[in-house]
Amino acid sequence: MLKASDLFYSYPGRPVLQGVSLTLSPGEVVAVLGPNGTGKSTLLRCLAGALTPQGQIELSGRALGAVPPVERARLLAFVPQHVPARLPMTVFEAVLLGRRPYLSWRPRPQDLEATWESLSILGLAELAHREFSEISGGQRQKVALARALAQNSRLLIMDEPTSSLDLRHQLEVMSLLCARAEEQGTGVVLAVHDLNLAARFASRALLLHQGRIFAEGPPEQVLTEDSIREVYGVDVLRMEAAAGAMYFPLAASSSPA
Amino acid sequence: MRHGTTSSARQRPNWFADPAIPFWPACALVRQMGRFSPLPLVLLVLMLLLACACGKNEQGQAGPVVVITDAAGREIAVKRNPKRIVTLNKNAAEILRMLGVADRIVGVSDWIPKNTDYWPELASARNVGKFNDPDAEAIAELKPDLVLCYQNSPGPGFEEKMAAAGIQVLRLELYRIGALPRDVDGLGRIFGREDRAKEYLDWLEARMDDIARRVAASPERPAVYLEAYADFAACGSSSGMHERLAFAGGLNIGEGMHSTATPVSPEWVLEQQPYAVIKMCSQNGCYSQDGPGGMADQREALLARTGWNKTPAGKAGRVFLMTTDVTSGGASVVGIAWIVKWLHPKTSADLDPNLWHREFVERFQGRPWRGVYVHPAE
Amino acid sequence: MKPACNKDGQAAYGALTGRRVAWMLGLAALLFVVALLSLAMGSSAAGLRDVLRTGLDGVIFWELRVPRVIMGLLVGSGLAVGGAATQAVLRNPLASPFTLGVASGAGFGAALGIVLAGATVKWAVAGGAFTFALVTVLFILAVARMKSATPETLVLAGVAVMFLFSAGTSLLQFLGTEQQIQSIVFWSFGNLTRAAWTDILIAAGMILPALPALFLRAWDLNLLLAGDEMAASLGVRVDRLRLTALLLAALMTAGAICFTGVIGFIGLVGPHLARLMVGGDHRFLLPTSALCGALLVLVSDSLGRTFFAPHMVPIGIVTAFLGVPFFFALLLRRKREFW
Numbered sequence: 001m002l003k004a005s006d007l008f009y010s011y012p013g014r015p016v017l018q019g020v021s022l023t024l025s026p027g028e029v030v031a032v033l034g035p036n037g038t039g040k041s042t043l044l045r046c047l048a049g050a051l052t053p054q055g056q057i058e059l060s061g062r063a064l065g066a067v068p069p070v071e072r073a074r075l076l077a078f079v080p081q082h083v084p085a086r087l088p089m090t091v092f093e094a095v096l097l098g099r100r101p102y103l104s105w106r107p108r109p110q111d112l113e114a115t116w117e118s119l120s121i122l123g124l125a126e127l128a129h130r131e132f133s134e135i136s137g138g139q140r141q142k143v144a145l146a147r148a149l150a151q152n153s154r155l156l157i158m159d160e161p162t163s164s165l166d167l168r169h170q171l172e173v174m175s176l177l178c179a180r181a182e183e184q185g186t187g188v189v190l191a192v193h194d195l196n197l198a199a200r201f202a203s204r205a206l207l208l209h210q211g212r213i214f215a216e217g218p219p220e221q222v223l224t225e226d227s228i229r230e231v232y233g234v235d236v237l238r239m240e241a242a243a244g245a246m247y248f249p250l251a252a253s254s255s256p257a
Numbered sequence: 258m259r260h261g262t263t264s265s266a267r268q269r270p271n272w273f274a275d276p277a278i279p280f281w282p283a284c285a286l287v288r289q290m291g292r293f294s295p296l297p298l299v300l301l302v303l304m305l306l307l308a309c310a311c312g313k314n315e316q317g318q319a320g321p322v323v324v325i326t327d328a329a330g331r332e333i334a335v336k337r338n339p340k341r342i343v344t345l346n347k348n349a350a351e352i353l354r355m356l357g358v359a360d361r362i363v364g365v366s367d368w369i370p371k372n373t374d375y376w377p378e379l380a381s382a383r384n385v386g387k388f389n390d391p392d393a394e395a396i397a398e399l400k401p402d403l404v405l406c407y408q409n410s411p412g413p414g415f416e417e418k419m420a421a422a423g424i425q426v427l428r429l430e431l432y433r434i435g436a437l438p439r440d441v442d443g444l445g446r447i448f449g450r451e452d453r454a455k456e457y458l459d460w461l462e463a464r465m466d467d468i469a470r471r472v473a474a475s476p477e478r479p480a481v482y483l484e485a486y487a488d489f490a491a492c493g494s495s496s497g498m499h500e501r502l503a504f505a506g507g508l509n510i511g512e513g514m515h516s517t518a519t520p521v522s523p524e525w526v527l528e529q530q531p532y533a534v535i536k537m538c539s540q541n542g543c544y545s546q547d548g549p550g551g552m553a554d555q556r557e558a559l560l561a562r563t564g565w566n567k568t569p570a571g572k573a574g575r576v577f578l579m580t581t582d583v584t585s586g587g588a589s590v591v592g593i594a595w596i597v598k599w600l601h602p603k604t605s606a607d608l609d610p611n612l613w614h615r616e617f618v619e620r621f622q623g624r625p626w627r628g629v630y631v632h633p634a635e
Numbered sequence: 636m637k638p639a640c641n642k643d644g645q646a647a648y649g650a651l652t653g654r655r656v657a658w659m660l661g662l663a664a665l666l667f668v669v670a671l672l673s674l675a676m677g678s679s680a681a682g683l684r685d686v687l688r689t690g691l692d693g694v695i696f697w698e699l700r701v702p703r704v705i706m707g708l709l710v711g712s713g714l715a716v717g718g719a720a721t722q723a724v725l726r727n728p729l730a731s732p733f734t735l736g737v738a739s740g741a742g743f744g745a746a747l748g749i750v751l752a753g754a755t756v757k758w759a760v761a762g763g764a765f766t767f768a769l770v771t772v773l774f775i776l777a778v779a780r781m782k783s784a785t786p787e788t789l790v791l792a793g794v795a796v797m798f799l800f801s802a803g804t805s806l807l808q809f810l811g812t813e814q815q816i817q818s819i820v821f822w823s824f825g826n827l828t829r830a831a832w833t834d835i836l837i838a839a840g841m842i843l844p845a846l847p848a849l850f851l852r853a854w855d856l857n858l859l860l861a862g863d864e865m866a867a868s869l870g871v872r873v874d875r876l877r878l879t880a881l882l883l884a885a886l887m888t889a890g891a892i893c894f895t896g897v898i899g900f901i902g903l904v905g906p907h908l909a910r911l912m913v914g915g916d917h918r919f920l921l922p923t924s925a926l927c928g929a930l931l932v933l934v935s936d937s938l939g940r941t942f943f944a945p946h947m948v949p950i951g952i953v954t955a956f957l958g959v960p961f962f963f964a965l966l967l968r969r970k971r972e973f974w
Contacts, residue, residue, distance in 0.1 A: 045864070048864075048868055049867070049868070050864050050867055050868065069867070069870040069871065069872055070870035071870075072870065073868065073869045073870035074870075076868070077868065078864065078865075078868035080862065080864045080865060080868075082862070083862075084726075084860070084861055084862050084865075087860055087861060087915065088860070088910055088914060088915025089857075089860075089914055089915045089916060090651070090914070092647075092648055093857075093914075093915075093916060094861070097857060097858055097861060097869065098869065100854055100855075100858055100869045100870060100871075101869060101870050103854060105854075105918070107648075109645070112645045112648060113645070116645065128647070129647055129651070144865075151869070485817060486754075486813065486814035486817045486818060487754065487814075487817045487818045487820075487821040487822075488754065488755075488818075488821070488829075489828065489947075490817065490821060491945075511945070513945065514945065514946055518817065519946055520821060520824065520826065520946070520947045520948075520949055521945055521946065521947050522677070522828060522940055522945075522947040523699055523828055524677045524695050524699050524700070525944070525945045525947070527691060527694075527695055527699075528695075537814075539753075539812060539813075539814030539815070541812070551753070554755065555755055558755050563694065563698040563699055563831070564691065564694045564695060564698060564699065567690075567691045567694060
């Protein structure tokens with residue numbers, strides 16, 4: 001569904017992505033991991049079309065750059081890392097924005113329904129008519145997720161979607177995304193910091209190190225104590241549990257990352 | 258046409274009662290009283306005249322300084338007979354030329370160099386900048402004995418700056434006709450040219466009397482809309498034009514407003530149905546002009562204003578433009594004469610303001626008369 | 636449970652929309668009434684009964700009052716919608732074309748026209764004002780192209796331009812004659828009476844087409860508020876939208892003030908008032924801003940005309956006096972958020 005080859009990207013004076021390739025198939029949940037500054041956000045933004053890297057990106061067989069923006073919005077939803085703190089509208093309206101690729105002027109019943117559904121799935125139904133600026137940071141992040149879900153796209157690209165959520169909501173959101181991927185064949189790519197979440201929910205993991213792919217594959221293969229030590233510079237203790245692997249950080253290692 | 262109240266007694270022009278002129282009221286009073294009982298009054302006249310003359314003589318023989326009253330009413334001791342003068346006040350320059358001391362002017366404001374036709378003798382004088390913001394250093398460098406400027410420009414602090422350089426500043430009004438006799442007389446005494454000053458003031462008084470007669474003979478006090486330089490900026494009661502209009506026997510429709518120039522709505526002007534409109538015009542270098550120049554276009558634009566063809570002024574074409582050359586300074590009586598001619602045609606048929614202007618320019622300024630100063634100039 | 640929730644949610648949204656439409660209709664009705672009152676008030680005795688007369692009162696009504704009110708409607712809506720669009724595009728509730736320096740540019744252009752051609756040459760003054768107002772915006776957009784076009788960059792560029800042109804105007808005043816200074820100052824006060832019917836046609840030609848052009852982009856403007864990346868991912872061409880919206884706002888503002896002079900605060904206060912009533916959805920916000928702006932202008936104009944008659948307090952001064960307390964009220968009410 002999404003195929004990226006040999007992506008190179010640099011910010012002025014600072015090269016970030018140095019040849020990253022990745023393929024995404026329907027129904028996959030791919031976790032992009034790596035320390036700060038390795039290029040996770042950059043990679044996601046390139047995949048979403050927000051940045052134009054060197055290399056090729058193909059969406060459903062077509063070059064990403066050639067797809068008109070509105071059509072691309074129906075195929076691909078992007079949740080950036082930072083959600084604006086203030087919007088002069090209600091929560092409902094903020095989620096309704098996600099229907100823009102389908103809207104002409106008046107929202108149709110389908111649009112309203114899709115919005116409402118996303119809100120309900122994420123447990124935001126009671127907040128629907130509160131002002132956006134009145135809800136908490138975690139709730140705002142969920143609103144951003146709801147907006148992406150309302151977009152009803154084939155592909156979800158998310159940059160740290162659970163960073164502001166509490167434990168329970170983290171698990172809820174991740175389960176939801178997995179369910180979505182399974183039931184509707186949606187492809188999900190997300191950047192996470194939490195190794196445990198990645199191990200538990202992702203079907204595939206991508207470990208980035210200094211702008212290149214260090215390892216790729218099922219999480220238990222990619223996330224080994226050695227790989228974590230080399231990439232993150234942290235000693236961890238890996239334990240197997242019924243739900244999946246768990247990682248306990250021990251100390252920052254003496255060898256450089 | 259509005260009719261104001263007129264006094265049944267013979268109307269003396271207001272300027273005679275101007276308190277700034279110390280000895281006029283006594284003379285005026287005496288002339289009034291003289292109608293009733295002659296002898297004691299003749300004695301009173303003699304005594305008063307003697308007192309005045311003594312006063313004058315005392316001041317005239319007082320020594321190195323002359324005490325005069327400046328625009329703010331303060332008494333200033335000015336060094337007698339200065340040899341080097343800087344004048345930021347173009348009206349004062351005219352008076353100095355009239356007194357025959359124009360060759361002592363070493364510094365002028367930037368208006369003079371823009372009018373070299375009228376001021377050939379000042380071609381070598383130094384331009385010290387704007388009248389309201391001159392270059393103090395340039396002035397100091399000229400080492401003048403006296404600096405002449407307007408009452409309100411340059412702003413406060415100018416005297417202190419000049420005093421620090423040992424230079425005296427004298428603020429004169431000169432642009433208001435009420436202040437002319439006092440200021441001209443003062444300058445005359447400073448330069449010891451009282452005779453020339455008196456010659457001019459006599460001429461001025463005779464002209465003002467003429468005007469007063471014509472105004473008194475005319476029963477009408479027409480309503481006039483006075484406009485300043487900007488569109489629909491009416492002149493209020495504190496403006497110079499208001500004063501001139503009052504002398505000329507007219508009524509300013511904007512007299513309820515105090516400011517010098519204030520925005521008014523076009524509707525209001527139409528509602529007032531003015532008999533005539535007088536607008537201050539921004540024409541420069543009138544002395545060098547042969548025709549009305551830009552004033553003709555301005556007048557066309559005024560007449561074309563919405564609804565003006567439904568006012569008495571618009572219908573009769575009584576829309577006039579005037580420039581500052583004939584409204585301020587030594588020639589201001591000419592401006593008033595024009596207004597009288599426009600407002601009281603019946604009693605001023607034989608009045609020729611251009612003739613008066615020619616007299617002023619040729620007799621008191623020593624220049625050949627030319628130029629166009631008002632429009633239309635019939 | 637779900638269908639009922641859906642119905643509730645949809646019903647609630649429908650109610651919200653209904654309330655907003657009600658606000659808009661109410662404002663429109665109020666505007667109609669205020670317009671009629673403005674037509675009836677003035678420094679003369681002419682009134683609505685003079686609609687059919689042809690005498691002086693008829694002339695006053697048709698040639699002075701009606702143009703004034705129509706110009707007020709045009710200018711008010713143009714400035715307010717321009718302000719709302721600028722606020723959306725720059726994501727800054729304190730933004731308006733004036734903040735971008737358009738007013739200073741226009742003032743400088745008018746002053747230049749006055750000094751070079753004379754205050755009576757109307758086309759020179761209005762043309763100068765219009766040209767420089769647009770030049771200001773074009774300059775800022777050019778800067779935005781060279782550097783990254785973040786809203787912060789644009790706002791800073793606008794402030795710099797504002798200072799530049801203010802200094803230019805001061806210089807012209809310094810070099811000018813008494814007469815020119817007076818004309819420049821009076822022009823800068825703002826005045827609806829200068830508008831003749833031809834001017835109104837020209838201003839309408841610039842403002843009226845721009846209004847629907849912005850209304851149609853309402854959804855995209857909504858999206859811009861959520862962030863450039865968010866908007867882009869939802870299919871908005873962000874750079875193009877920013878450019879178009881700013882140009883349209885500049886066109887409307889320049890078209891308004893080149894004939895009337897600087898009338899401030901409408902572009903700032905109008906959208907905020909509208910937001911208080913109908914919220915931030917630009918489908919409602921833009922038309923409501925137009926209504927609020929028109930109302931503000933007409934009310935200010937009527938106050939200026941009648942309060943101190945026969946003095947005519949220029950409308951720019953009245954709007955400033957009305958706008959400043961509003962600002963403080965805004966600042967003090969909702970401390971953290973403007974919107």
